[in-house]
Amino acid sequence: MKTLKVALLGAGNVGSQVARILLEDSDVLAARTGARLELVGIAVRNVDAPREYAAPQALYTTDASALVRGADIVIELMGGLEPARTLILEAIEHGATVVTGNKALLAVDGPALYEKADAAGVQLSYEAAVAGAIPILRPITDSLAGxxxxxxxxxxxxxxxFILDAMDSTGAEFSDALAEATRLGYAEADPTADIEGHDAAAKGAILASLAFHTRYALEDVHCEGITGVTATDxxxxxxxxxxxxxxxIAEKLDGGVSVRVHPTLLPREHPLGAVRGAFNAVFVEAESAGELMFYGRGAGGSPTASAVMGDVVSAARRLVLGGPGRTDSTIEVLPVLPIDAVSTQYYIHLDAADQPGVLSKISALFAENGVSIESMRQTVHREHTENEGPGSAELRIVTHRAGEAALAATVEAIKGLDVINSVTSVLRVEGV
Known part of the structure; x- marks a missing residue:
């Protein structure tokens, strides 16, 4: 039986589980691939550091470059931009198949890496870069290819x-829900990449690239985080x-593709509305297949290792049977569209004076800017008194579908009304 040499870069939570599977399930993997997958080394910063799974000590090395040059399959799980980028390029140059879970690198340099792999005739796979254990990238590239x-x-x-679900189920403020996520290990010590939407944006760029056969990068994604979402919202x-x-969200519009990340209102009965805790889910709409839902654990050592090993087995089978490497298909060149090109529904939360004529003034501004109101709810918080003057009321408005530019102009005009105390929040609505 043919033997394929496998180099593993990184031995964190995911890398340790990948090493365990390669070593403990070697016979099963050989039967599934038609080749022995020999783990020839694990590149780490410190060979003596404690690890969740301890492979034989002789496998650990700090010379990642030498390890890459002698491998048939290179699994990159180091994360970050460097030295991951340099090592992946070195692996491609030496004809190795590359499997990576590095969403940050792919979002920034993915187009260049895909081109290098195409030119070298090797495979670059990255199922683990989006939604952990959920098999979403291969269904998009293979099952929905027609x-x-x-x-x-x-x-x-x-x-x-997890944070938004905790706020929804307990009424907690954002800061309290974030503290709980940190305590339970769902949030990093520095949660910026998560709560500001950067992590989701990186994954959005990858999903858009595969779904629309055009290479998009992180800079193409409109990104808003959740730090402004309040318990009141x-x-x-x-x-x-x-x-x-x-x-x-990545969607095909007239003239191109919109790729965006932002807090969104969903009907509670929508399939994505029922996703709780730290789980992930991806909802795909296709012309012939209709609506499809993929759901599962989006992070963690073992779940993500499952996605990595799926790519490894697929790559090993190709190396055994022969044939060119396959990355993504770029048969179209669809320009990325600015957020102003998006048309959706909106939810606007206002604090206004409770006095005659307020609703008519607000409605007039919506009409002037071509935005139609679907529903409006008013809650009076303080009645008019002689001593304190006009009372205050909370207005919650949901629009019909409207353009981003028209909505922005409407909100700016509303802010200028003397009967408006504040525009508390503006959120997009999807799935209606």
Missing amino acids: DKITRVMGIVNGTTN IAAAKDAGYVIKLLA
């Missing part, structure tokens, strides 16, 4: 979903039958 995808909409960051959404989720 269809036309129109939209991909997903919860692809477990940390933010959550409660108001809940009262209206919605739930707030951080969504990565």
